Amino acid sequence: MYVDLVFLLTYGAHILLITLTCHIMGMKTSRVWCHVISFLLSLIDIMPVLMSFSHYRFIQLLLSLICLSWLFFSPSKAKISQRFVTMTMVSCFFAGALLLIKSHITASLPLMLMLFIVSYHLYLRFYQHGVCRHIQTEHLYDITVTMNQQTVQLKAFFDTGHQLIDPITHASVLFIDPITFNQFNLHLEQTDEDKKRQLFYQDINANVQAMTCIKPDCVTVIDHGEVKEVSHVLLGLRQQNFREEEGFQALFGPQLLTLLKS
Numbered sequence: 001m002y003v004d005l006v007f008l009l010t011y012g013a014h015i016l017l018i019t020l021t022c023h024i025m026g027m028k029t030s031r032v033w034c035h036v037i038s039f040l041l042s043l044i045d046i047m048p049v050l051m052s053f054s055h056y057r058f059i060q061l062l063l064s065l066i067c068l069s070w071l072f073f074s075p076s077k078a079k080i081s082q083r084f085v086t087m088t089m090v091s092c093f094f095a096g097a098l099l100l101i102k103s104h105i106t107a108s109l110p111l112m113l114m115l116f117i118v119s120y121h122l123y124l125r126f127y128q129h130g131v132c133r134h135i136q137t138e139h140l141y142d143i144t145v146t147m148n149q150q151t152v153q154l155k156a157f158f159d160t161g162h163q164l165i166d167p168i169t170h171a172s173v174l175f176i177d178p179i180t181f182n183q184f185n186l187h188l189e190q191t192d193e194d195k196k197r198q199l200f201y202q203d204i205n206a207n208v209q210a211m212t213c214i215k216p217d218c219v220t221v222i223d224h225g226e227v228k229e230v231s232h233v234l235l236g237l238r239q240q241n242f243r244e245e246e247g248f249q250a251l252f253g254p255q256l257l258t259l260l261k262s
Contacts, residue, residue, distance in 0.1 A: 010045045014038035146218040148186045155248040162253030171232045172256040177241040
């Protein structure tokens, strides 16, 4: 009976922690998968009670990391580490909230629940504010693109997982959306053939996609306060627009920064 109670409590705690982590990170994870991972983590927690291991703490940690790696898997290593850090922060917050409730156990249950909900919303707001500030200072760049005698200034997001380049010229690809492309008053049919490229790449689902790219006249990037020109770059035309709440109109990878001219 004691083991059953511990298992149910840990199972509920794991579901709550995983749900909060997915909510904060904006992950689209099925409920079934969350319940399966929570069930496995709960079994790992009660494993020392049922079986005797000399290094059971190490085995618990290893198995827990394997289960969470299945849940937090992403092609980008930065996203995986960020999800693990967020899970750790949420767990610390949850543990602190439980200790606070235990130290004030004389308070009424509605009051404790209200304090927990308010503290969670405050934590979520400060966390999202910190993430937005980090993105604005570390991942957003001011980029100026000149093409067809038109100059457009953009906010571009630096994505470390973006590895698309022209396999022939090794030019970096700067993704822009249809709204940005329309500002150049240019039609694909009127573009010179020597300036157009057709690149193929694999998306996250390993499906082969085709993208039309155009050679711009000039691209400059403000890097640490200095205006630098990109030696050779292609504009990749996305089929969908970037969302306004994302705060950027272009996307590029680390290859572009290696092509900057002082």
